[in-house]
Amino acid sequence: MSGAEVGPGAGPSLRDLRSFLAVVDEGTFTDAAIALGTTQASVSRHVGSLERELGVRLLLRGGRVVRLTGAGRRVLRHARTVEEEVRALHRAARGDGAEVRVGYAWAALGEHTPVVQRRWSRRHPRSQLTFVNSATRLAGLNEGLADASVVRRDPDVPQLASALLGHERRMAALPTGHPLARRRRLRMADFTGRTVAIDTITGTTSTDLWTPQHAPGDLRTVRGTDEWLTVVAAGQAIGLTSRATSVQYSRRGVVFRPVTDAPQVAVRLIWWRDDPPWYVDELCAMIREEYAASG
Template identity: 55%
Template structure:
């Protein structure tokens, strides 16, 4: 096995060795490396010697003035830095998990309820961070968050799904669209128009309309930004939850309620076998605010 490959097979089992090597390379002497690491010179020397023995190669040339890396030692130190940087990221992630709740969403969090929920949670429990991720699980499957807000069914047994509220639907239209002058709309008003849809995370489909009365064309988009751009340009109309209208006002768009469209259910989702510590309390808070509308 190549010595650098052995670094991952053997050396990574002891990060102390990698830190000692990079410190000596950076500082130039074992004494200065020990000061930087806040340990003893003997400990640094022993860690580097152990790493050299594990890899079966010489990494440092000891001199009367200190130490300098061999050619291979310099390359190993470069790889060691990358390993240590990744470990630091993992450690930061672990710290974040312990002191903050990360909640994913695709289109909107909770609309006008977002700020009250955020403030009440922070007052009683600590930080909550909302992370936008245009995936069906709003970043949960990808490991970006501990909880996710979704507005379409998620039939995956790996996830626990809890209904927390429902939101009325709104139409989104360009400001110069004739329909934007009206205060309320119906699905029939939007029939035979081009409608922007996001198949991955959106809540609009032709199933909203009776057979033969639906959109004349479906304009497929990918995510909130593209949807807003298409609607503002008048290339299509959109149908979304009122939370989107509350959370994403746009100077080129008017939102109007759609009276006969069914409401959109809102769920909280988390890993069934790894529920976050605050899942129950957060769910109760969200349900309470949806129930009283505050």
């Protein structure tokens, strides 16, 4: 290529560099076009553009296999560096490789929590899935602690998007010495006339769960799971919660029993509608698989 045929322009494009690398890796313009999902003419055009921009011949086109010139060998290393930097730029924009922080008010995903974390690490070795506790209505979203959060109570905020992850059965929480603790399973009618502890901010229990003839006798308002467990252990109230609580929390003096006729608890992932995390679809699918597998 003579000096009259070349000259500096606006700089090599990414398509030019990728076409050049594909020809080097595949050995021919035809195979490079197949690898890139384009035409041979397009690959040839982009390689020619790169050669004109740099002012040197990069490839020897004679023979069955395309070969690098001396200049081509020198340029090849830098072209691969540029390609890797562009990939790193895309990963940074997506957040891939960064810590994935998921908020929760209580219980996280219950028994599925460590399973999902391990699966995520296997699929994304450079990324860590961390569950962050925040006993608030939006479970860490409004404080900026997380980009998505697990909730079991609809926060009813229009700016939020949500996805259903699965369902959990409800469990009664009882002091170990309570008469109901001797039973293997309970019904909603067993709460009739009794004092029930309720977390009004993040809990899933409300009087709407009972019919008027089977309503609790009194409600004990608490804030957070720790206070809720403390009240139950002291015998000051009994509680109704999801199965995840019985798995995630162990408290001396508290036993859990399934409530056979109680409606299940819906578990959801929420995030800001106008700023969805890059991982939200993949994470939702992974969690749903675990809930489905457990029945």
